[in-house]
Amino acid sequence: MVHLFENHGYKIALDVDSGSVHIVDDLVYELIPQIEKAVEAGKSDAQIAAEFGGGLMDMERKEAVAEILELKNNGVLFSKDEYEAQVAAFTKREAVVKAMCLHIAHACNLGCKYCFAGEGEYYGPCGLMSEEVGKQALDYLVAHSGTRRNLEVDFFGGEPLLNWDVVKALVRYGRELEKKHDKNFRFTLTTNGTLLTDDILEFANQEMSNLVLSIDGRPEVHDRMRPYHNGKGSHEGLVEKYKKAADSRNQTNYYVRGTYTHFNTDFSEDVLYLADQGFEQISVEPVVAPPTEAYALTEEDLPVLLEQYDKLADEMLKRRRAGKPFNFFHFMIDLEGGPCVYKRLSGCGAGCEYVSVTPWGDIYPCHQFVGQPEFLLGNVKDGIKNTELRDEFHNCNVYSKPACKNCFAKYYCSGGCMANSQHFSGNIYGAYEIGCELQRKRIECAIMLKVAESMDAQEEEEN
Amino acid sequence: MKHIKSLNTRDLKKSAKKGGCGECQTSCQSACKTSCTVGNQSCEQLKK
Numbered sequence: 484m485v486h487l488f489e490n491h492g493y494k495i496a497l498d499v500d501s502g503s504v505h506i507v508d509d510l511v512y513e514l515i516p517q518i519e520k521a522v523e524a525g526k527s528d529a530q531i532a533a534e535f536g537g538g539l540m541d542m543e544r545k546e547a548v549a550e551i552l553e554l555k556n557n558g559v560l561f562s563k564d565e566y567e568a569q570v571a572a573f574t575k576r577e578a579v580v581k582a583m584c585l586h587i588a589h590a591c592n593l594g595c596k597y598c599f600a601g602e603g604e605y606y607g608p609c610g611l612m613s614e615e616v617g618k619q620a621l622d623y624l625v626a627h628s629g630t631r632r633n634l635e636v637d638f639f640g641g642e643p644l645l646n647w648d649v650v651k652a653l654v655r656y657g658r659e660l661e662k663k664h665d666k667n668f669r670f671t672l673t674t675n676g677t678l679l680t681d682d683i684l685e686f687a688n689q690e691m692s693n694l695v696l697s698i699d700g701r702p703e704v705h706d707r708m709r710p711y712h713n714g715k716g717s718h719e720g721l722v723e724k725y726k727k728a729a730d731s732r733n734q735t736n737y738y739v740r741g742t743y744t745h746f747n748t749d750f751s752e753d754v755l756y757l758a759d760q761g762f763e764q765i766s767v768e769p770v771v772a773p774p775t776e777a778y779a780l781t782e783e784d785l786p787v788l789l790e791q792y793d794k795l796a797d798e799m800l801k802r803r804r805a806g807k808p809f810n811f812f813h814f815m816i817d818l819e820g821g822p823c824v825y826k827r828l829s830g831c832g833a834g835c836e837y838v839s840v841t842p843w844g845d846i847y848p849c850h851q852f853v854g855q856p857e858f859l860l861g862n863v864k865d866g867i868k869n870t871e872l873r874d875e876f877h878n879c880n881v882y883s884k885p886a887c888k889n890c891f892a893k894y895y896c897s898g899g900c901m902a903n904s905q906h907f908s909g910n911i912y913g914a915y916e917i918g919c920e921l922q923r924k925r926i927e928c929a930i931m932l933k934v935a936e937s938m939d940a941q942e943e944e945e946n
Numbered sequence: 947m948k949h950i951k952s953l954n955t956r957d958l959k960k961s962a963k964k965g966g967c968g969e970c971q972t973s974c975q976s977a978c979k980t981s982c983t984v985g986n987q988s989c990e991q992l993k994k
Binding site: 496500501502503504505506507508510511546547550551553554558559562565566569573579581582584631632633635637639669671673693768812813815816817818819820821822823824825826827831832833836837849850851894895896897922926929933934937938941 | 947948949950951952953954955956957958959961962964965966968969970971972973974975979983984985986987988989990992993
């Protein structure tokens, strides 16, 4: 399958199943779909050359066809998806757990209006994880991680800083476990920043591989959706605190992270606001919400949102060329060193390699399912009891999702978020169409930025 | 080539032969908690 698209003046051919990216001229752009059909019909190279090569003197056309056939014969154009059987065998391997979202606090000092956790409490009682439960969770992770060495733990909430002493105790415990069992813990702290102090930052800089700092962008946008319980906005002072955190981590291994909604469909302004404040690692994501909410994204928003991604990509390119680059998480793509096909096609891992643990030790497939009784898998003391549900998640991959079959994005989103599928289609094998549209646009922009980088480098070399 | 310029990309077919160690980052453990993204993860074997 070949995905052809134009972005920022570049004509790009993505050979979906080999992962190859080609920058093509107008003629090749026009010829590829026609030749693809001929290849699918089983025509030989000679037949294709004769059919599409034009008249005797049409050397340009003959060259273009020859180049297309050369790529085809090198396996980087018109390649086929031959992975289904291998991915099926891969997903049949015994499920191991390697990543855990630890809900250290089901409580929050903010009342964010779009919080999927119902303002931090996951529609259940308020509660903080005890050190004992946290240790059981880490023990469970190590015991079920098989031969995996790298184990990821995200301290999540609610607001984890409401239970900071337990976070510190669990990090220390994790360090003991990694020595004992030859593991490598990678800790992440996700925080709303309001309680962030110098001491906390110092500890985080020593121990946390990644720091996720919540902020939606412009003050008025942030304050509208992220107020304290008394209604006051929480933006004030955040930029200064986060700037200090980002600089103290040498502008790496952190993200300022925001959510955009129907209320700020001009979200590129929020990304640029964050870049203008001096942040170099930025992630701003679309809200996921039931259509009944006023802030939910609608189909009518889509054209505006797609345009916003293009606008953002153009501006990022401009800034990179001006020597002021920043990273936007959803435009980051690793074309040369990205994951293998198994990772790309076997789904996000929720419910098997990735689980969430509540303050009481209950295990759910991921943070988005926490608090929904029908998705309870078990608990860290007794292990996973609902193996049928676990297997359902384990078997969910791009081949079990009909909407993914002919989508060029499947190697980059791995079938998308299962929780979104559940919320919007009623089961984890469905699709969330608005999310898919946005994802496809983000991938096109990400590839375009790589193309531009490559063309800029070539131009520099030539000069 | 005159009409086509190809970028350096990882050959997915080759990665199917050797891949699958499972050591790379879980997508929701990065910056995103609501939208699965794997294309930007780095392969732990290639990092070495």
